[in-house]
Amino acid sequence: MQLNTIKPAAGAKHAKRRVGRGIGSGLGKTAGRGHKGQKSRAGGFHKVGFExxxxxxxxxxxxxxxKSQNKPFVAEINLSxxxxxxxxxIDLLTLKAVGLVSELVKTVKVIQSGAISRKVTLKGVGATAGAKAAIEAAGGSVA
Structure with a gap:
C-alpha cells in the first residue's frame, strides 16, 4: 500500500445534499424547509429547548x-x-500521614484487592466482607 493509492471504503463518501438548485433536484423552491414560519426563514432559529x-x-x-458523582471525601485502599x-x-490519621489517602478524605474503606499476610488492626476504617475475612484470616481484626 502506498499513500497515493489510499481510497475510502466503498459507500463511505457521498455527495453533499445541494438544496435550492431547481425543481429537478427535488429540493428546489423551498429547499426542504416547508412553507412559512420561523424555521423556514434565514436566521430563523431559536434557543435550544424553546417550545x-x-x-x-x-x-x-x-x-x-x-447527588454528586465525584466523591472526594471517600477513599478506597487495597489489602496490598x-x-x-x-x-x-491502622486508622484514618495513619493513612493520611503515610500519604495513602488525601487530607480531604473523611471515610476510608479497605477493598479485597491484593493479599495480606501480617496482623493488622483497623480502627475507624471500613472494610468489605472479603477484605474483612482476609484480614481476620491473617490474625488481624476490624474494629
Whole structure:
C-alpha cells in the first residue's frame, strides 16, 4: 500500500445534499424547509429547548436534589497497601500521614484487592466482607 493509492471504503463518501438548485433536484423552491414560519426563514432559529412560548420542559419539571458523582471525601485502599504499611494499628490519621489517602478524605474503606499476610488492626476504617475475612484470616481484626 502506498499513500497515493489510499481510497475510502466503498459507500463511505457521498455527495453533499445541494438544496435550492431547481425543481429537478427535488429540493428546489423551498429547499426542504416547508412553507412559512420561523424555521423556514434565514436566521430563523431559536434557543435550544424553546417550545414556541409554551413553558419549556426544563422549567415545567420540579427541581429535586443533587447527588454528586465525584466523591472526594471517600477513599478506597487495597489489602496490598495495608501489607506495605509499618505498624499494627491502622486508622484514618495513619493513612493520611503515610500519604495513602488525601487530607480531604473523611471515610476510608479497605477493598479485597491484593493479599495480606501480617496482623493488622483497623480502627475507624471500613472494610468489605472479603477484605474483612482476609484480614481476620491473617490474625488481624476490624474494629
Amino acid at each position: 414556541g412560548g409554551q413553558m419549556p420542559l426544563q422549567r415545567r419539571l420540579p427541581k429535586r436534589g443533587f 497497601d495495608l501489607q506495605k504499611l509499618a505498624g499494627e494499628e
